[in-house]
Amino acid sequence: MQTESSPTTLPRRVLGRRLRELREARELSRALAAKQVQLGAQTLWRLESGRGSEVKRMVINALCDLYESEDSDRRELLWLAEESRKEGWWQSYVDAMVPEVEVYVSLEQSARGxxxxxxxxxxxxxxxxxxxxxxxxxxxxxxxRIDFDREIELLEKRQSRLQDRENFTFRAFLCESVLRRRVGGPQVMIGQLNRLIEAGELPNVSIRVTPFATPSHAGLINKDFVFIEFPEHLNPSLSEPPVVFIEGFTGDLYLNKPLEIETYRAAYSDIARVALDERDTRSLIETVLKELHSEI
Known part of the structure; x- marks a missing residue:
């Protein structure tokens, strides 16, 4: 599923999912439900997919009437609609990112890990x-059309999430080629590898490498991906399931079907099976650093 810009992606996704669940509970097709509330079927699809434009209260109320929703469900949906209109801090960096990145940053900032x-x-x-x-x-x-200096400001603000030790965890599995590829040259890579060592010391950050000599694993047949998990809500119906993000050259994918989620959960578990632990990963990074220093 391709997606597009939204200032508050997570509330909009939850809202769409809850509306779809209520419609399906009434055994109504999307086309029939849309017709009953005088919406286009495509408009309702976008709303249920979390990709609609500003969600109006009158639309939520009309759908709740059609679905004969409980008062508690109506209040929940109206609250989500209100939350979806709030802007995140990243909205002030629209000059520093393309719309696809804006969606990802919104999800990243809402994630628990x-x-x-x-x-x-x-x-x-x-x-x-x-x-x-x-x-x-x-x-x-x-x-x-992207302002690089502003993009760096955005990147640094995104990276501040790593300091939120109580509410955010970050686990990175890297192929050894990531360490050895001379992006920007030896000097740039020295700084970058030192950053990996520093970040790996944070209690909520785990960095593990799969060496070239490791046995076969799921990472060899999968594109790079990010598995995003969200906080559990006191109301279980408001807890959003995980999402898998796959960046593409001409478009990004966000996968959220149960089978897709389980497939990628199994994939990262298989990668973890063969990856070095944090201590051995640090040793490998230090080895590559020595090689880089010898080139200067």
């Missing part, structure tokens, strides 16, 4: 400014 597999580049939450610039130079044809 992310698990990522990266076979090519260091994940954004661990990148130095110099490494980011080197990556930006590679992709600048796709980012001609």
């Amino acid at each position: 992310t698990i990522t597999w990266q076979s090519t580049l260091v994940p954004g939450l661990l990148q130095t400014a110099e490494y980011r610039r080197a990556v930006w130079e590679i992709a600048k044809t796709q980012r001609q």
Whole structure:
């Protein structure tokens, strides 16, 4: 499922899911429900997918009337609609990101934890400014309208999530090639690998590498991905299931079907099975650092 810009992606996703559940409980097709409340079927699909524009109270009330919803459900949905209109801090950085990134940042900031597999580049939450610039130079044809200095400001603000030790965890599984690829040259990579060592000392951050010599694992046949988990709500119906993010050259994917989630949960578990532990990962990073220093 491709997605697009939204200032408050998580409340909108929860709202859409709850509306879909209520409709399905009444055994109504999307087309019939949309017709009954004078909406286009496509409009209702976008609303249920968490991709609609501003959600109006009158639409929520009309759908609740049609579905004969409980008063508690109506209050819950109206609250979610109100939450979906609130802007996140990242909205002030629209000049520093394309719409697809805006959606991802919104989910990242709402998450209680992310698990990522990266076979090519260091994940954004661990990148130095110099490494980011080197990556930006590679992709600048796709980012001609992006202000790089503002993008770095955005990146640093995103990275502050790593300091939220009580409410956010970050687990990164990296292929050894990520350490050895000379993005930006030896000097840039020295700074970047030192950053990995520093970040790995945080109690809520885990960085583990799969060496070239490891046995076969699921990461070899999967594209890089981020497994995003959200906080549990006191009201279970408001707890959003995990989402898998896959970045593409011409478009991003957000997967959330139960089978898809279980497939990627099994994938990262298989990668974890063969990855070095944190201590051995640090030793490998230090080995690569020595090699880089010898080149200067």
